[in-house]
Amino acid sequence: MKEATDLSVLVQKSGEWLRGTGPESDIVISSRIRLARNLAGFPFIRKCSPEDREKIERQVRSRLENLPEWDEIPYVDIATLSEVDRQFLVERQLISREIADSEGSRAVAIDPSEQYSVMINEEDHLRIQVMHSGLDLLSAWEQIDRIDDAIEGEVLYAFHSKFGYLTACPTNVGTGLRVSVMLHLPGLVITQQIEKVFRSMQRINVTVRGLYGEGSQYTGDFYQVSNQVTLGHTEQELLEMVGQEVVPRIIDYERKAREFLIDKGQQDLHDDVSRALGILSTARKISSEETMHYLSKVRMGVNLGLIDDVQLATINKLFIHTQPAHLQKLHGRVLTTSDRNVQRASYLQRHLCGPADRTDELN
Amino acid sequence: MKCQYCDKPATFHITELTEPDGPQVLHLCEQHARNVLQKGEPTPVSSVAGALAKQLQLGQTKEELRKLDQKECPVCGITFFEFRNSGRLGCPLDYDFFEADLKPLLLNIHDSLEHTGKRPTRAAATADSQADLIRLRKEMEAAVDREEYERASELRDQINAIQGEPKRRGNAI
Ligand SMILES: [Zn+2]
Numbered sequence A: 001m002k003e004a005t006d007l008s009v010l011v012q013k014s015g016e017w018l019r020g021t022g023p024e025s026d027i028v029i030s031s032r033i034r035l036a037r038n039l040a041g042f043p044f045i046r047k048c049s050p051e052d053r054e055k056i057e058r059q060v061r062s063r064l065e066n067l068p069e070w071d072e073i074p075y076v077d078i079a080t081l082s083e084v085d086r087q088f089l090v091e092r093q094l095i096s097r098e099i100a101d102s103e104g105s106r107a108v109a110i111d112p113s114e115q116y117s118v119m120i121n122e123e124d125h126l127r128i129q130v131m132h133s134g135l136d137l138l139s140a141w142e143q144i145d146r147i148d149d150a151i152e153g154e155v156l157y158a159f160h161s162k163f164g165y166l167t168a169c170p171t172n173v174g175t176g177l178r179v180s181v182m183l184h185l186p187g188l189v190i191t192q193q194i195e196k197v198f199r200s201m202q203r204i205n206v207t208v209r210g211l212y213g214e215g216s217q218y219t220g221d222f223y224q225v226s227n228q229v230t231l232g233h234t235e236q237e238l239l240e241m242v243g244q245e246v247v248p249r250i251i252d253y254e255r256k257a258r259e260f261l262i263d264k265g266q267q268d269l270h271d272d273v274s275r276a277l278g279i280l281s282t283a284r285k286i287s288s289e290e291t292m293h294y295l296s297k298v299r300m301g302v303n304l305g306l307i308d309d310v311q312l313a314t315i316n317k318l319f320i321h322t323q324p325a326h327l328q329k330l331h332g333r334v335l336t337t338s339d340r341n342v343q344r345a346s347y348l349q350r351h352l353c354g355p356a357d358r359t360d361e362l363n
Numbered sequence B: 001m002k003c004q005y006c007d008k009p010a011t012f013h014i015t016e017l018t019e020p021d022g023p024q025v026l027h028l029c030e031q032h033a034r035n036v037l038q039k040g041e042p043t044p045v046s047s048v049a050g051a052l053a054k055q056l057q058l059g060q061t062k063e064e065l066r067k068l069d070q071k072e073c074p075v076c077g078i079t080f081f082e083f084r085n086s087g088r089l090g091c092p093l094d095y096d097f098f099e100a101d102l103k104p105l106l107l108n109i110h111d112s113l114e115h116t117g118k119r120p121t122r123a124a125a126t127a128d129s130q131a132d133l134i135r136l137r138k139e140m141e142a143a144v145d146r147e148e149y150e151r152a153s154e155l156r157d158q159i160n161a162i163q164g165e166p167k168r169r170g171n172a173i
């Protein structure tokens, strides 16, 4: 692995999982799987001394370095990062807010394509995460299973013959597996059916939340569906529960809601979506919340064929790249909220006005 | 509508489905909504605390609860009281040491007490040997501090014997 102190390489591109492809990618943004693991020879993080944390970090790091294919994996010492850089990695979904905000020795190894990352000293000693574009849980599982096997060949995991992989919080024990599918559900929000749909999901052991950070149902229409239980089911059963039972039903409801909206008033919907694009591409200053709100409408417009000169990958990228730390990284300096609102507007303009193939343009 | 935590207008309306009693709608101002949403994953602390509170109410008298709260893991030193407040355990041994007290909680959360998923291919260390590892490592560090290098290397050998050598194999990632 190689020490990465400069995150600007990441700023210039966007992660694989944002490319807007993969099964059901009109509704499913990403499929994420994470495994919680702990080393057998140390207390859990809560009872670790600062020295323990350092030792865990060093031990895991040196063991990961034994893995031949990890040569090119950037390794980031989170403790030495600036506030903006930590926030940047959170916005990028490469680290959790918890590890960003905690103290003491902690690190993350990040695959350059951003498909996987391994956090060291989060709530558990190890948090392995894999993220794929669209509804793609099976191949995400195959990938994380291989990474887990490789790491397990190097360190001794805390494992209990009855309770499985031992975790700091009893809500993760057993498989240590959390499957999360991020869904874009503007149709269900506009038709006010979202609560009804989720209410019907309550009985089948999943949790649903509004998207991280600056999103909510009113500003982004993003929802994350995850398994609630981790003990007593195999990994495959948990993947099936989320990926084959729950998510397809929500997708189905969302499609029906979108069809209903089109049937009911094609002109109204088209007008609404076009206005959203108009505001995003002409505003001179715009808040993060407003941006999420209008990008959500534009994204739906693109998927329904109401807008045809903007690519889905561009929209997906804009959701991430217009967040505060991203804007500051792009500018290479700290910006006040009002400076950010101006820079955000100009960033949106550059990406939304003009030819459709601007996805890869940087600034 | 006003935010349910302060006097600002509620502009965020979030449906939380992590509560055991069913969906809960939150009406929040921007700042409070951010606090809620920034937690990321479903909040294990509140769900653990909630499940525990329910379970303790049913099972224990005040006196029993007071005793349970003082119970302390011999390896990491966490008390049941500390666990109950933080939602986090202190070391791998806790799953055995507090097993009887954790079982109802695990049943409440997972509806199961038996792992049926993936297992590590290396001989799974027993809880005792995991506790031994933590103890031996502490002793070894103390020996090094006292510059008793012979003792330290003995301890190192014992640790390695429990841990086993890391496996070497082709790692396709
Ligand atoms: Zn408030």
Ligand SMILES: [Zn+2]
Pocket (backbone or CB within 6 Å): B073, B074, B075, B076, B077, B078, B090, B091, B092, B093, B094
């Ligand atoms: Zn303990």
